[in-house]
Structure formats: structure tokens, C-alpha cells
Amino acid sequence: MGKIKNDKEYCPDEKRCLEYPRNCPECGSNSLVNDYSKGEIFCANCGLVIAEKLIDPGSERRAFDSEQAAKRIRTGASMTHRIHDKGLSTSPIKFFFGAKTGWQNRLRDAQRRTYTQTSSERSFVFALGEIDRMGSGLRLPECLKEDTAALYRKAMEKHLIRGRSIEGITTALLHIVCRQYGVSRSLKEVTEISRVGQKEINRARHFLLQKLDLKVSSASPIEFVPRFCSILNLSEETKSYTIEIIKRAIETGLTNGRDPTGTAAAAIYIAAFLNNEHRTQKVVASTCRVTEVTIRNRYKEISQGLQIDRYSSIKNSGQKNKKIRG
DNA sequence: AAGACGAAAGTGGTTGA
DNA sequence: TCAACAACTTTCGTCTT
Numbered sequence: 606m607g608k609i610k611n612d613k614e615y616c617p618d619e620k621r622c623l624e625y626p627r628n629c630p631e632c633g634s635n636s637l638v639n640d641y642s643k644g645e646i647f648c649a650n651c652g653l654v655i656a657e658k659l660i661d662p663g664s665e666r667r668a669f670d671s672e673q674a675a676k677r678i679r680t681g682a683s684m685t686h687r688i689h690d691k692g693l694s695t696s697p698i699k700f701f702f703g704a705k706t707g708w709q710n711r712l713r714d715a716q717r718r719t720y721t722q723t724s725s726e727r728s729f730v731f732a733l734g735e736i737d738r739m740g741s742g743l744r745l746p747e748c749l750k751e752d753t754a755a756l757y758r759k760a761m762e763k764h765l766i767r768g769r770s771i772e773g774i775t776t777a778l779l780h781i782v783c784r785q786y787g788v789s790r791s792l793k794e795v796t797e798i799s800r801v802g803q804k805e806i807n808r809a810r811h812f813l814l815q816k817l818d819l820k821v822s823s824a825s826p827i828e829f830v831p832r833f834c835s836i837l838n839l840s841e842e843t844k845s846y847t848i849e850i851i852k853r854a855i856e857t858g859l860t861n862g863r864d865p866t867g868t869a870a871a872a873i874y875i876a877a878f879l880n881n882e883h884r885t886q887k888v889v890a891s892t893c894r895v896t897e898v899t900i901r902n903r904y905k906e907i908s909q910g911l912q913i914d915r916y917s918s919i920k921n922s923g924q925k926n927k928k929i930r931g
Numbered sequence: 932a933a934g935a936c937g938a939a940a941g942t943g944g945t946t947g948a
Numbered sequence: 949t950c951a952a953c954a955a956c957t958t959t960c961g962t963c964t965t
Contacts, residue, residue, distance in 0.1 A: 803943090803944095804943085804944090807944080862954075862955075863955075864955075864956070867955090867956080885933085885934060885935085886934075886935070886936095887933095887934075887935095895956080895957090896956075896958075897934095897936095898936095898937085898956080898957070898958080899955090899956060899957075901935080901936070901937080902955090902956085
């Protein structure tokens, strides 16, 4: 085969790496061929080798169904940030079936000793455990935990962890990623499941936002509505009604500087009341993790600001005699 | 009796000097 | 770093349903 023009490694994510040209750089022909038997991409016209040492990511042999394809695949699980070495190591234990013999146990122990070598690796393993524990406790999706782990790795590479509490950093990162994903978990909720206090988390959060140059928007009360309404067993109508109230409150500037969970709680309280699904302040407060006083203060502001006691503009079907006290 | 209301005092976070 | 401020919480007595 001809000259080697490009010796870049094959990108395993694509059939043909995007870095490789679509046309032959020598003759301009577009008849480039992937030859997996030789591990090369070459031009069928002039014979120039565009790339070599390609890895065939496909199955070992022909497969006639998805089950066979899965069995015959030659690659392992995808890389993940949630394992300290991105899941690239392997364990001899996996390949031993039944009772372990002496040499198998010795091999396993030796492998465990080499699993984490440095103290930073060990603390990283601990941090990943914390991310997994808190993520599961907060019922967060796997992708969110993955991103948190990736951010922790980034912070570690920038030497931002040393001298700070791992729990504080992991909790702060988890909350930051929640905000980036628009997942409604208040700082209070995240703090409840963390092993450190809110003060420590807040400090770490400010530090990381600054050092990692991250931007997170402040939480909107609307984000909390679906989850709170679900816990309170409220109807879809009440939920959309709550969102309508909040949208109008935001437009009117009634939510400025206010705790979004307090605003959400008050809007839920009002909407449920007006929609004949009344929930007591006590129940709404405990669900939304605010006090009854906060609900009272917020709903007083909202009901006055939006004139909800007249509420014909918000809801106008057959409930005109109802009025919330206050 | 339960739920709602409002006042007062205390707490912790934010902001600007 | 610190004081001032606004938001929020806790507590408690009172009122309403």
C-alpha cells in the first residue's frame, strides 16, 4: 500500500474519525475505503493510505439478532467519570467462578492494593462515593451524577480540592449541576442529605463557581411546582394554575429577592384553595420545606399584587364568591 | 380542636463601604 | 472585615371555622 499521509489514531466513537478527510488529499478522489481487515483507510483511486492502525469497534463475528450482537461485542462498558480510573481497569475477580483458590485470592488482594495508589486517588474514590450516595438520596438522574463527577475531576486537575472538605466540594458541585440541568433541588434539600453544613457548602459553591468559571441561573419557583404538587397529590389543573400564578408574580416583580420555594409554596396554596383541592398551610409548608409564616407572607403579597381575591382574571369559572382570608 | 393569622424576636445570608 | 439590611424562621397568643 502507498505512503502514509496521516498517522492519527482512530477515533473509537465514529466509523470514520471526523478528523480524516472525505476526499483523498493526493488525487482529490472521494473513493476512500475503510479496510478493517488491515486496519487502514486508503484511497481506491491512487492507493494513498490516509490512516492506519484502526480499531474495528464492531462485533467479533456476524450477529443475527441484538442479543448475539451484544454477546459478541469486543469492547467493554463505556468510559465513565463515576469511576476514579474512568472504568478502564479490570478485576481478576470477574473471571473467577465458584470458590476462590489461594492464588486467586492473592491476585485479587494485589489488584485491590494497586486499585488506588495516591492519596488524591483515594480521596477521589471517596468523593465519587459521596456523589453517588447523595445523588441517589436526592433521586437524581445518572447523567447528572456523571456530570458532577466530571466537574470534580476538573476541580481536582486544577488543584482546587486540596485543603477543602471533600463533602463540601461534592455537595456544592452536585447543587451546581442540578442548577445547570434545571433540576429542582433547593440548597436546603441538598444540605439535608450532605454530611456538612449549609455554610460550608455555600462557601465551596462560591469558590467553585469562581474558579471553574461556571454560570448558573437562580432557581425559578416554577421548577419546584411539579414535584411539590405531586407530593401533595394535586391535580394537573391545579399544577398549571400554580404555574400561571407564578408566571404572573414574576412578571409583576413579586418574586424578586424571594426564596423560590416559598413563592412556589404560596402559589400552590392559593391554586389548590381556588381549585377546591385545599391543603393546609402546615402540609404545604412541610412539603416545600418552608414555614407557615413564609407561606402566609408570600401569599399575602401575591394575592394583593395579583388581586387574587378578585381573581376573575386568573380563574373565572363559577367560584367568584370564594375568597382567601387576609 | 384544627387551622389561620399576626406580632415580636432571633438567625443567617448578602451587600457595600 | 464589619455593619446594615432584607428575608426567613421560631414562638406564641388570638381569632375563625
